Amino acid sequence: MTDTVALARRFFDAIEAGDVAAVADCYADHAVIWHNTDGIETSKADNLKVLGLFVKHLPGRRYEDRRTHAIPGGFVQQHRLTRPRPDGTTAEVTACIVCQVEDGKITRLDEYFDQAAIDAYAR
Numbered sequence: 001m002t003d004t005v006a007l008a009r010r011f012f013d014a015i016e017a018g019d020v021a022a023v024a025d026c027y028a029d030h031a032v033i034w035h036n037t038d039g040i041e042t043s044k045a046d047n048l049k050v051l052g053l054f055v056k057h058l059p060g061r062r063y064e065d066r067r068t069h070a071i072p073g074g075f076v077q078q079h080r081l082t083r084p085r086p087d088g089t090t091a092e093v094t095a096c097i098v099c100q101v102e103d104g105k106i107t108r109l110d111e112y113f114d115q116a117a118i119d120a121y122a123r
Contacts, residue, residue: 003104004070004074004075004101005068005070005075007026007075007101007104007105007106008068008075008077008099009068010022010026011023011026011106012063012066012077012079014026015051015055015061015063016061016062016063018055018056018059020048020051020052020055023048023051024044024048026105026106027044027047027048027105027106028044028102028103028105028106028107029044030044030107031043031044031047031105031106031107031108031109032107032108032109033046033047033108033109033111034108034109034110034111035110035111035112035113036110036111036112036113037113037118047109057122058083058121058122059083060083060084061081061082061083062081062082062083063079063080063081064079064080064081064082065078065079065080066078066079067079073100073101073102074098074099074100074101074106074108075098075099075101076096076097076098076099077096077097077099078094078095078096078097079094079095079097080092080093080094080095081093081094081095081121083121085123091120091121091122091123092117092121093113093114093117093118093121094113094114094117095111095112095113096111096112096113097109097110097111097112098110098112
């Protein structure tokens with residue numbers, strides 16, 4: 001279970017750092033990523049494309065108040081994703097991530113968040 005929590009830390013630290021290659025290394029090649037806002041399952045490759053744009057256009061992101069719990073076959077993490085805005089305010093999204101893990105790689109990631117908060121975060 002400790003390895004699973006370490007994987008979660010590596011994964012979210014890599015996103016914070018904008019290291020898309022390190023994120024890719026945390027995923028199994030056949031990983032599936034799903035978001036509650038559209039209900040569509042996407043591939044590792046599609047997720048990494050979106051993530052590349054995300055880290056390029058929204059710098060300074062931080063995962064705060066991480067609460068990570070190992071569960072049988074994976075982990076659950078709740079957190080606040082924050083980033084500074086040019087006007088001095090902070091954009092924030094609260095999310096819950098549920099991941100299935102096999103052989104030290106994320107095979108499925110289900111992300112739960114409020115779309116309106118994501119829209120405000122990106123402004």
